[in-house]
Amino acid sequence: xxxxxxxxxxxxxxxxxVASVLxxxxxxxxxxxxxxxxxxxxxxxxxxxxxTQQQVEEAIxxxxxxxxxxxxxxxxxxxxxxxxxTRLAKSYIMAHEDIVNVLRESLVFQYGAVGIAVNGEIKVxxxxxxxxxxxxxxxxxxxxxxxxxxxxxxxxxxxxxxxVTFESVDVHLEEIMAFEEAVxxxxxxxxxxxxxxxxxxxxxxxxxxxxxxxxxxxEAANADVNVQRLQxxxxxxxxRPEPALSxxxxxxxxxxxxxxxxxxxxxxxSMVRGQNRIQxxxxxxKKELTYRITRENGTTLIxxxxxxxxxxxxxxxxxxxxxxxxxxxxxxxxxxxxxSGGGSGQLSWPHVGSISSPxxxxxxxxxxxxxxxxxxxxxxxxxxxxxxxxxxxxxxFGNLIIIxxxxxxxxxxxxxxxxxxxxxDQVGRGDLIGKxxxxxxxxxPHLHFEVRVNGQAQNPTRYLR
Numbered sequence: 001x002x003x004x005x006x007x008x009x010x011x012x013x014x015x016x017x018v019a020s021v022l023x024x025x026x027x028x029x030x031x032x033x034x035x036x037x038x039x040x041x042x043x044x045x046x047x048x049x050x051x052t053q054q055q056v057e058e059a060i061x062x063x064x065x066x067x068x069x070x071x072x073x074x075x076x077x078x079x080x081x082x083x084x085x086t087r088l089a090k091s092y093i094m095a096h097e098d099i100v101n102v103l104r105e106s107l108v109f110q111y112g113a114v115g116i117a118v119n120g121e122i123k124v125x126x127x128x129x130x131x132x133x134x135x136x137x138x139x140x141x142x143x144x145x146x147x148x149x150x151x152x153x154x155x156x157x158x159x160x161x162x163x164v165t166f167e168s169v170d171v172h173l174e175e176i177m178a179f180e181e182a183v184x185x186x187x188x189x190x191x192x193x194x195x196x197x198x199x200x201x202x203x204x205x206x207x208x209x210x211x212x213x214x215x216x217x218x219e220a221a222n223a224d225v226n227v228q229r230l231q232x233x234x235x236x237x238x239x240r241p242e243p244a245l246s247x248x249x250x251x252x253x254x255x256x257x258x259x260x261x262x263x264x265x266x267x268x269x270s271m272v273r274g275q276n277r278i279q280x281x282x283x284x285x286k287k288e289l290t291y292r293i294t295r296e297n298g299t300t301l302i303x304x305x306x307x308x309x310x311x312x313x314x315x316x317x318x319x320x321x322x323x324x325x326x327x328x329x330x331x332x333x334x335x336x337x338x339x340s341g342g343g344s345g346q347l348s349w350p351h352v353g354s355i356s357s358p359x360x361x362x363x364x365x366x367x368x369x370x371x372x373x374x375x376x377x378x379x380x381x382x383x384x385x386x387x388x389x390x391x392x393x394x395x396x397f398g399n400l401i402i403i404x405x406x407x408x409x410x411x412x413x414x415x416x417x418x419x420x421x422x423x424x425d426q427v428g429r430g431d432l433i434g435k436x437x438x439x440x441x442x443x444x445p446h447l448h449f450e451v452r453v454n455g456q457a458q459n460p461t462r463y464l465r
Contacts, residue, residue, distance in 0.1 A: 035085035037093050040102070042079050048094050048102045053083045059100045060107070067109055073127060074112035076170060081107075110170040116186070117165045123244045124182040125175050132166050135182050136245070142187065143247040143298055151255030161246035161296065188241040198234040201392035203399055205418040205435075211238050215418075228376055228417055228437055232393070243297055250294045252306070259285030261314040271322025282317025285310065323407050346465040347383040348429060350413060351436060351447045359459040368457035369412065369450035376417050376445045378436040383411045383449075383464070388425040388433075397448065398440025401433055412450035415442045 040048045040056055050056050060077060067075045094102070114129045115122035116136065126132045140160070145153045177185070196207055204227055208218045219227055221237045230236075261282030271277070290307040293300060350372075357371035386405035394400045399416035417437025427433060438445045451460040 034087065036087050037085075039084040039086050040099070041082040041084060042103075042106045044080070045106075046084075047106045048099060049086065049088060049092060050099050051093050055096065055099060056081070056083070056103070059096070059103050062100060063103055063107065064109070067111075071111060071173065076110050076112070077107050078110050078170075079107045109173075111173055111176065113169055113171055113176050115167045115169045115171075116182075117167050118162045118244055120163070120165075122167060122169070124177050124185055125169060125171055126179065126182055127176060129166050131179055131182075135179065135186060136160065136164060138183050139186050139245050140247050143249050143295065145249065145251055145253070148255075151253055153251050153253050155249065155251045156292075157248075157250045159248050161248050164245070186244045189244045190242060194238050195235045196238055198230050198232055198236065200232055202230060202232075203416070203418045204230070205420065207236065213238065229439060246297055248294065248296045248301075250292070253291045253293055254288065255291075256286055256288050256311070259287050259310070259312075259314045261285065262316045264316050264318045265321045266318060267323050268320050269323050271320065275322035277320040278317060279320055280316070280318040283315035285314030286312045347411065347451065347460075347463045348381070349464055350380050350383050350411075350449055351378060355461075356446060359457075359461065369414075369448050370460050371446045371448055373444065373446040374436045376435070376437050378445075379432050380413055380416065380434045380436055380447055382427045382429060382431045382433050383451075384409075385428045386411075386426075388421045388423055388427060391419050391422050391425075394440075396441035398442060399434070399437065400440075403427060403433075408454040410452045412448075412452065414448035414450075415439050415446060417445075 037049050037051055038053050038056070039046045040050055060081070064075045064077065067073075113125050113127055114132045115125045116132050117123070124132075124135070126135060140158050144155060144158055147153055196211065198207075204215050204218055207213075208215045211218075217239070218236065221239045225234070225236065227236070261284055263282065266279065288307075288309045288311060289305060292302075292304045292306055294302040351374055353372045353374050355370050356373045357367055359367060359370050361367070382403055384403070384405045386403040388401060389404045389410070390400065390402040392400065394414075397412075397414035399414075399419050401413045401416065401419055401421060403411050403413075405411065413434060415437055416434040417439060418435040419433070420435070421427060421433045436445055436447050442448075449460055451458045451463050
C-alpha cells in the first residue's frame with residue numbers, strides 16, 4: 001500500500017512540473033510578441049519609430065513653440081499624424097532628437113495671418129490686422145494733397161472706392177508678404193496691356209503725356225514698331241499699372257494766381273520786325289480762387305470753382321511793335337538789322353545745318369521750302385515770335401506746325417517727330433516748338449521749312465540770317 005502511494009505522488013509531481021514548464025513557455029512567447037514601440041505615420045507614410053506616442057506629441061508641441069517664437073504668429077500643424085504599435089529591437093527605436101528632426105522635415109505647418117480682401121477677393125496677406133490696416137492707410141496717404149507755397153488745402157473726405165475687409169486666414173509662411181511689398185502691390189497691382197489708336201494730330205509726346213508716361217517708356221513698350229512714323233489707325237501698346245485699391249479724395253484748394261497783364265501793341269512801320277519798344281510797363285494782377293476737387297488715384301474727376309476774388313487788377317503793357325520785314329541773304333546784315341531796338345527784322349534759323357534740298361523746281365515738282373537734315377529728336381525753334389495757328393498731322397507733311405507772325409507772314413515746320421506746342425499758343429523767337437523727324441512723306445530725318453507771305457511760298461533763305 002505504501003509503495004502505491006509513493007508512485008502516485010511521483011506521477012502527480014511530474015505532471016505539475018510539465019504544466020509549469022508549459023506555462024512558462026507560453027508566458028515567454030507572449031512577452032516576445034508584446035509591442036514595445038510605435039510607428040509614426042504622417043499623411044499615410046511611416047517616417048520613423050518612437051518608443052511612445054507621448055514622445056511624438058511632445059515633440060510636435062516643441063516644434064510649434066519654436067516656430068511661434070521665431071515668427072511671432074500662431075502656428076498649427078495641418079498634417080495627419082497617426083500611430084501604429086509595433087515591436088522592434090531597441091537599436092531601431094529613434095532617440096528624441098531624431099524624432100524632432102524627422103517631424104521638422106515631414107510636418108506641414110500653417111500660420112495665422114490677416115488677408116486684405118478687396119470686393120471679396122484676398123489681394124495680399126500680412127502678419128496681423130495691425131499691419132493690414134496700416135498698409136491701407138499708407139495707400140490713402142499717398143494721394144492726400146498737402147499745402148503748397150502759394151495754396152492751402154482742406155481735405156474733406158478720403159475713402160477707398162472698393163469694399164475692403166480684413167480676413168483671418170491660415171496660410172503657409174511664404175504666402176505672407178513683407179509690409180513694403182504689400183503696399184507696392186496695393187498701389188500698382190499687376191500690369192495689364194492696353195492700346196492707344198493713333199488719331200490725327202497725335203505724336204509720341206502727346207500720347208505719352210495723355211497716358212502719364214515718358215516718351216522713352218512708350219518707345220520701349222513698342223520696340224517692334226517704328227514709332228517715328230506713326231500712322232493714323234495704328235495701335236500702340238501702353239503699359240499701365242492696375243491698382244488693387246482706388247483712393248478717392250475730395251478737398252478744397254485755395255490758391256492765389258497771377259492775372260497776366262494784357263499787352264497792347266502799337267504797330268509802327270518805321271521799325272523793322274523784331275524791334276519792340278515798351279512804352280508803358282505792365283503790372284501783373286492777383287486773384288484768389290477756391291476749388292472743390294475730387295480725385296481718384298491722382299486723376300482729377302471733378303474740379304468745381306467755388307469762389308473767385310480779385311485782389312489787384314492787372315495794368316496793361318503798351319508796346320511799340322515794328323512791322324517792316326527786312327529781306328537779306330544768309331550771313332549778310334542789312335542797314336535795318338543794324339538799327340536800334342535789339343531786333344534785325346529777319347528770321348532766325350529754326351535748325352542749324354546745311355540745306356539738302358533748296359527752294360524751287362525739283363524734278364517734276366516745285367519745292368515750296370528748304371530741307372535741313374539732322375537727327376531724329378533734334379530741337380526745332382520758332383523763327384520769329386508769333387501765334388501757333390496749326391499743330392497737327394497734315395498728309396505728306398506729317399507732323400506740321402504753322403506760326404503766324406502778323407502782316408501776312410507765316411512759317412511752316414514739317415515732318416516733325418514731336419510737336420511741343422498747340423494751336424493758339426504764343427511763342428517767342430527761338431522758343432522750342434518741336435523735334436526733328438521723318439513723319440509723313442519723307443526720305444529721312446529732316447526739317448522742311450517754309451516762309452509764306454499772304455499765302456505765297458517765298459524762298460526762305462531771303463529771310464534767314
